[in-house]
Amino acid sequence: xxxxxxxxxxxxxxxxxxxxxxxxxRGRLTANSYCELISxxxxxxxxxxxxxxxxxxxxxxxxxxxxNALMPEEGSELGYEEVTDLGLAMEDIVEMMIxxxx
Numbered sequence: 001x002x003x004x005x006x007x008x009x010x011x012x013x014x015x016x017x018x019x020x021x022x023x024x025x026r027g028r029l030t031a032n033s034y035c036e037l038i039s040x041x042x043x044x045x046x047x048x049x050x051x052x053x054x055x056x057x058x059x060x061x062x063x064x065x066x067x068n069a070l071m072p073e074e075g076s077e078l079g080y081e082e083v084t085d086l087g088l089a090m091e092d093i094v095e096m097m098i099x100x101x102x
């Protein structure tokens with residue numbers, strides 16, 4: 001089905017889910033003005049944070065919070081097809097980081 005375009009503005013981020021869970025990108029991304037694109041190899045990222053990291057429990061906690069924030073609640077009218085690559089609100093990410101890395 002066709003989805004209406006969504007305009008994004010600074011600061012924003014997309015597709016963070018791919019580094020925390022099995023993920024298939026949804027939609028198409030185009031830029032109408034200057035932007036910066038950073039690409040992270042999700043497997044290498046996971047290898048680095050899990051190999052001898054003293055912060056591994058913090059990363060696991062953050063990943064769990066991220067999953068809970070992104071996925072629809074059980075019994076919700078929203079289905080998994082409603083989940084997008086659009087990033088979470090920056091204030092939510094900051095709060096999750098504070099809880100995960102005190």
